[in-house]
Amino acid sequence: MSQLVEKTTTKMRSKSEEKRQKILLAATEIFCDKGFLASSMNHIAKLAGVSKQTVYSHFGNKDELFVAAIRARCSDFKMSSLPASIIDDPQLTLQFFANAFISLLLSKEGLAMHRICISESRTNPLISQLYFAAGPELVIAEISDLFVSYQQKKLLKIDNVHIAAMQFLSMIKGEALIRREYNTEKQLTTEQINAYNENSVNFFLRGYGYKFKPSGLKS
């Protein structure tokens, strides 16, 4: 009989946990889609397939649900990792990072988080600070480390790796990001973004003393 009780409580727990997850998922989706204020607890409960009271018993209030939902999403943001084979070629490596970075920024989820952070950072700084630590700060550190290694290998001549990392990442955001942020009529095409990135990588390497390999034909 103790086994039966055990089973029952386990079952109950898992069912409750299941609902909790469904609520969290629904909340993330709705908050990311509509922002904090325009999202209603009613709507979230309905999408999760539970009653509103169930939402409240799990998460207390709207603020706490918001933090929990965004926190859950923070861990999703990682850039695709660099193929080890190209790490000693700064040109290929930076091109890879540029493309991975802008893809992340322009992805539906990346844009949603960016929007949320900017919209809510004044009233709810915790959210954007969590995301900043879980996203942008990691990317900055990754690029900085890369630049340190290039500096040591004398492939690049960088006086301040942190500044150089910020310059590189900021530059890559470019017109593509602001046009998405502002939802302008004209948006950049993938081809335009690729051309911009290629130009930017070469510009960056020139500015930091990279010795380009002779390009085959010319001299």
Place this chain on the structure above:
Amino acid sequence: MSQLVEKTTTKMRSKSEEKRQKILLAATEIFCDKGFLASSMNHIAKLAGVSKQTVYSHFGNKDELFVAAIRARCSDFKMSSLPASIIDDPQLTLQFFANAFISLLLSKEGLAMHRICISESRTNPLISQLYFAAGPELVIAEISDLFVSYQQKKLLKIDNVHIAAMQFLSMIKGEALIRREYNTEKQLTTEQINAYNENSVNFFLRGYGYKFKPSGLKS
């Protein structure tokens, strides 16, 4: 008597117009401070010192008031203009633009508009499109023109001035802007921003083939 009537209606008109301006001013302030959803017509009416119904008879509804208020503010965004004396010195000129640009972005009003545009661009694209045309697009054009002239004077060697302008402006945004956007605990100091800008201008000039003048002592 017709003169009296004239006077009276003029007086009435101007009093009505005065209230309209007060409403607009109050609306701009509150919308910029709290965003669209968190701003209430009650609050705006109170700050303007009129009744809510007066707000409605002037502007119809909240959306139209919002557009009118933001549109009124758009014209405020101009960068301080370049002193003519330094235009032939790219280093000084870019330094000037970098500082003016980041000051504009980080100003209370600039940040507020940026935040509003990003928060509302999905539900109300008109707002951000108006602002984009009145603000960022003008700055991009101004810098592009400058680069064209440097190109013609052979001071710089730029293959694509639009791309170069975006690279320059995006780079200047840098860490300072994102930390403000996200309201992170650590914010950059003016000194850090100045150092970043100086570094960035030099980096930019190197990358686009500027011949630096010998710096006095060395060589």
Place this chain on the structure above:
DNA sequence: GTCTATATACAGATAGAC
């Protein structure tokens, strides 16, 4: 045009049955 008072809707949050 301008005001006070009100209609209507919906939000976040809670009470109480099971």
Place this chain on the structure above:
DNA sequence: GTCTATCTGTATATAGAC
């Protein structure tokens, strides 16, 4: 824990007196 039904506040918007 979970539900239905409800409380309470506040939002946009409107009616009607002056």
